[in-house]
Amino acid sequence: MKISINCIDASDGKISGIIKVFVSSLVHFIFFVCLSQTSLASELDYGLVAEPVAKGTYAFIGSTKYFSKNNGGNIVNTAYIVTDEGVIVIDTGPSYRYGKQMREYIEASTALPIIKVFITHHHPDHFLGNKAFADVPITTLAGVVDGIKRQGDAFTDNLYVLIGDWMKETEVYIPTEVISPGKISIGGHEIEIIALDGHTHSDMVILDHTTGMLFTGDLVFHDRTPALANANIEHWLSSLSRLQTLNYTYLIPGHGPITNNEHPMKQTSDYLSWLRTTLEQALTNGLTMPEALEMELPQSFRDLDILQEEYKRAVLQLYPRMEQHYFDK
Amino acid sequence: MQQTNPEKQCSRNRLNQSSFIHYFLVFNVWLLIFSDPAYAELTIDPLDSPGWKTVHKVILANEEVVFDDRVEVIVPAVAEDPLQVPVSVRVEGIGHIEEIRVFADLNPIQKILNFHPGKIEPFIAFRFKVQQSTPVRAAARTADGVWHVGGQWLDATGGGCTAPSVGRGLANWRETLGNVKSRLWSRTDQPDRLRFRIMHPMDTGLAAGIPAFYIEVLELKDSHGDLLAQIQSYQPVSENPFFSVDLQSSQFQGLILTGRDNNGNLINQALK
Numbered sequence: 152m153k154i155s156i157n158c159i160d161a162s163d164g165k166i167s168g169i170i171k172v173f174v175s176s177l178v179h180f181i182f183f184v185c186l187s188q189t190s191l192a193s194e195l196d197y198g199l200v201a202e203p204v205a206k207g208t209y210a211f212i213g214s215t216k217y218f219s220k221n222n223g224g225n226i227v228n229t230a231y232i233v234t235d236e237g238v239i240v241i242d243t244g245p246s247y248r249y250g251k252q253m254r255e256y257i258e259a260s261t262a263l264p265i266i267k268v269f270i271t272h273h274h275p276d277h278f279l280g281n282k283a284f285a286d287v288p289i290t291t292l293a294g295v296v297d298g299i300k301r302q303g304d305a306f307t308d309n310l311y312v313l314i315g316d317w318m319k320e321t322e323v324y325i326p327t328e329v330i331s332p333g334k335i336s337i338g339g340h341e342i343e344i345i346a347l348d349g350h351t352h353s354d355m356v357i358l359d360h361t362t363g364m365l366f367t368g369d370l371v372f373h374d375r376t377p378a379l380a381n382a383n384i385e386h387w388l389s390s391l392s393r394l395q396t397l398n399y400t401y402l403i404p405g406h407g408p409i410t411n412n413e414h415p416m417k418q419t420s421d422y423l424s425w426l427r428t429t430l431e432q433a434l435t436n437g438l439t440m441p442e443a444l445e446m447e448l449p450q451s452f453r454d455l456d457i458l459q460e461e462y463k464r465a466v467l468q469l470y471p472r473m474e475q476h477y478f479d480k
Numbered sequence: 481m482q483q484t485n486p487e488k489q490c491s492r493n494r495l496n497q498s499s500f501i502h503y504f505l506v507f508n509v510w511l512l513i514f515s516d517p518a519y520a521e522l523t524i525d526p527l528d529s530p531g532w533k534t535v536h537k538v539i540l541a542n543e544e545v546v547f548d549d550r551v552e553v554i555v556p557a558v559a560e561d562p563l564q565v566p567v568s569v570r571v572e573g574i575g576h577i578e579e580i581r582v583f584a585d586l587n588p589i590q591k592i593l594n595f596h597p598g599k600i601e602p603f604i605a606f607r608f609k610v611q612q613s614t615p616v617r618a619a620a621r622t623a624d625g626v627w628h629v630g631g632q633w634l635d636a637t638g639g640g641c642t643a644p645s646v647g648r649g650l651a652n653w654r655e656t657l658g659n660v661k662s663r664l665w666s667r668t669d670q671p672d673r674l675r676f677r678i679m680h681p682m683d684t685g686l687a688a689g690i691p692a693f694y695i696e697v698l699e700l701k702d703s704h705g706d707l708l709a710q711i712q713s714y715q716p717v718s719e720n721p722f723f724s725v726d727l728q729s730s731q732f733q734g735l736i737l738t739g740r741d742n743n744g745n746l747i748n749q750a751l752k
């Protein structure tokens with residue numbers, strides 16, 4: 152008590168000093184808030200910088216976190232290939248703003264026009280930038296078009312909630328061209344379109360035989376926990392076995408750093424196999440969903456970013472389906 | 481300039497401000513005496529919810545409550561699918577529990593379920609529907625009439641890659657209405673368990689043109705027809721509800737589930 156009286160009593164000067172500091176920092180704070188509000192409204196910047204991967208091939212490598220107002224949904228890898236005829240873009244990012252900034256960056260780096268956009272699958276972080284490429288053929292598998300038509304609007308609504316202002320003017324823009332699996336030649340590049348599934352019902356993989364680049368879409372996650380919202384684990388695992396038979400020099404995963412080896416494929420399949428076994432065991436041992444949610448996760452997956460978060464999401468997405476199946480047996 | 485002696489300044493100020501200090505001190509002393517921090521901790525809503533007063537009145541009739549961690553409510557931090565939010569409630573270490581009420585302060589229909597554990601464990605797990613972010617709570621009433629309340633906030637603002645809930649209702653729901661499937665687990669290191677699923681649309685009545693249609697009561701009985709436990713469920717319980725409860729494997733023999741929905745459809749099935 153003595154101490155607290157001293158503090159109050161002896162601090163006439165101190166109090167006014169504190170008030171002064173408080174008032175001036177308040178003024179600064181208000182100024183700062185106004186300032187940042189204005190800049191928020193006008194110029195949210197993804198700060199995209201492309202990483203050169205091989206001759207004429209560049210990738211924009213996003214964060215390995217989840218969607219947030221901090222990252223504006225830049226949690227994804229997109230890429231482009233500069234061919235003799237023009238530029239091929241692979242995936243357009245999570246928002247119109249991202250697509251626009253990506254396009255500005257590409258157009259500042261080459262005089263060649265953008266002649267083709269490929270979309271790997273129907274998840275929002277991979278196609279919501281489409282509108283920025285509305286004058287270019289946007290090409291994908293028929294299944295991806297179906298997926299966008301079915302879930303595109305719901306995904307867009309969710310992203311408006313998750314990343315807010317970054318989504319301004321973003322709307323679903325459906326790809327304009329359907330492609331069948333096989334080889335095509337664009338600007339001197341021999342490009343193979345491979346139709347797989349498992350991460351979603353329709354996942355497109357692009358192999359550039361000319362440079363040896365493998366664009367896996369979200370069939371491969373690297374140092375980032377796979378997302379299972381629309382997944383079929385069996386199919387995903389067999390797609391990964393198929394990918395492991397391909398010849399490539401560099402692998403550009405849907406999320407996480409680029410590599411020249413199959414480590415991220417193994418990482419993804421190890422996690423998926425573990426997840427399947429673990430949830431099946433939980434179910435046959437009579438565990439409830441909250442009990443499955445609270446389970447301890449193995450140390451061996453500590454390299455996977457946001458492991459806890461994505462694991463929980465996977466349980467919430469997969470367990471109800473598995474339970475229904477188990478009780479229907 | 482001469483330094484002011486802090487002691488002197490102190491006493492002068494104390495005189496000047498004596499009345500202020502006096503009140504300040506008195507106030508503090510009263511606070512110390514009458515606001516036992518332990519008591520405050522038990523009666524101030526730890527979830528700091530704007531809806532607590534309302535649910536305290538509506539769900540618990542303003543009866544005596546204490547906030548108590550031993551009423552363990554598990555919900556995910558984020559509702560990935562707002563139509564299927566898993567929740568489990570377990571009460572441990574506060575004696576016999578007469579009734580457990582599960583509710584969500586900020587849901588349009590706050591009441592989710594009342595559970596009378598009777599002769600089985602004070603544990604229940606199931607799934608329910610939410611409209612927005614809300615505290616999810618369970619209140620467990622002990623024999624002295626006090627409600628012990630536990631809970632957690634649930635964030636239901638958005639699910640990113642979540643598949644929207646489409647076409648959940650089976651086309652032939654009328655044919656399967658009230659069908660029950662169940663499984664029993666005898667376990668060594670944990671209580672034995674019963675899980676069962678009942679086919680039912682569980683319509684809230686909040687969607688335009690679809691009246692409320694939900695299971696109102698379920699009773700778990702032993703082979704003699706004696707009541708083991710009772711569940712009163714309300715509209716927010718998810719479609720085709722899944723319930724998990726813990727009991728003794730000695731109670732497994734001849735288990736029967738009976739029940740009824742708000743349209744008078746009956747449920748009656750042996751569980752195995």
Ligand SMILES: [Zn+2]
Binds near residue numbers: 378
């Ligand atoms: Zn994806």
